[in-house]
Amino acid sequence: MTTLNRRHFSLALGALGVAPLARAQAYPQGPITLVVPFSAGSVVDQQARVIARVLASRLGQPIVIDNRAGVSGSLGAEVVARAAPDGYTLLIGTQGTQGTNSAIYKTIRYDPVKDFVAIHGLSGNATVLVVNPTLKIQSVAELVAYGKANPGKLNFGSGGKGTSGHLCLELLQNRTGARFTHVPYKSSSTALVDLVAGNLDAMFDFVQTSGPQIRSGKLRPLAVTRSPRMPSLPDVPTMAEAGFPGIESQSWGGLFAPAKTPAAIVQRLSDAVDETLKTPEVRRTLESVESFTIDMPHTQFQAYVAAEAARWEGVLRDAGITPE
Structure with a gap:
């Protein structure tokens, strides 16, 4: 049925006094x-x-x-x-x-x-907080403590302003008082490449894309931002388990x-x-x-x-x- 015929069909139903439920049952009449x-x-x-x-x-x-x-x-x-x-x-x-x-x-x-x-x-989709393994930081608590003692020294990458990685970073800073430098990229994949290369210190990234880097040892996971734990990362704690309830996304x-x-x-x-x-x-x-x-x-x-x-x-x- 063409768009024009579909509209004529809808108008005809209305003229006949067909109830909205009947119109919904007739929907859809085309792509x-x-x-x-x-x-x-x-x-x-x-x-x-x-x-x-x-x-x-x-x-x-x-x-x-x-x-x-x-x-x-x-x-x-x-x-x-x-x-x-x-x-x-x-x-x-x-x-x-x-x-x-x-x-x-x-x-x-x-x-x-x-x-x-x-x-x-x-x-x-859940995100995971990952750091470059050259850092000595082993936990969220250590990361937060470092961010408080050295405000702005660690660089956090993201796929851009307002993306999930950026939002998680702002939530972490808001709830803990730690301060980091946000480095927005045009895409999270580009930021991830720089994190693996050591040009960034940390980021919140989708489990889909960080998972392979974690399993190969190129990134160190600190926590996932969703409860319960992600099946593909059973040994990685949730933010609540890491001692930071409420920092979930x-x-x-x-x-x-x-x-x-x-x-x-x-x-x-x-x-x-x-x-x-x-x-x-x-x-x-x-x-x-x-x-x-x-x-x-x-x-x-x-x-x-x-x-x-x-x-x-x-x-x-x-x-x-x-x-x-």
Whole structure:
């Protein structure tokens, strides 16, 4: 069915007085565009493609991935914010696109809360605090003590301002009083290369990318930022186990639609995502790339997103970071 015919179909249903639930049951009547606001091959993109393939089979229509990278995901988010609220243009949103980016960039031209509806949680990734093994630091406690005694002396890399690695660093400094020098890169992979080479001292990085370097002995892990421990790093303590409860973080991704998308369509999508995340294929695939499901239905996910946005905006505000 073409876009024009699909709209005529919807108008005809409305004229006949068909209830919203019936319209949702008829949805979707054609391909769905899923905007991934990061480059092809990125962690978010890999997860989105697996979930989209299974979700498409549940909905009975193809899902087309549209990579729109730029400004930490905000360019893609803006595309969806301005799309028709008919359920045919969706977004893989993250804690950046749906919260912290607006506290970092003056150029953001959408409201991460008012312009979207949070449909369902999808997946998450833990980060691990790693240091170059040439440092004599063996624990989080030793790192914090050094950061207090020698403020700014150790360099922390990240994939850029406002990324998960940067947010974890600011949270660590906020909660402990230790001070480090933040060195933002254009990507976390570039920062990781410099950390292994000894040009950086430490960073918070995704378990997916740091894991191989840890297992080869090129990096020393101090703690993971999520409880419980990560199965692939069973000997690495959580931040709480390391003596620093409250310094926890997980990057997350979820499905979003433009504001004013009909509630019945939102529920239809949320139910379909719930089924998708329970399939062995999706769970197995996410686990294989060190990710995990965040199976939160619409109402719960909406509250979670609001709480996460408030939390990280507070961390950035306390750190004195203002929009640029």
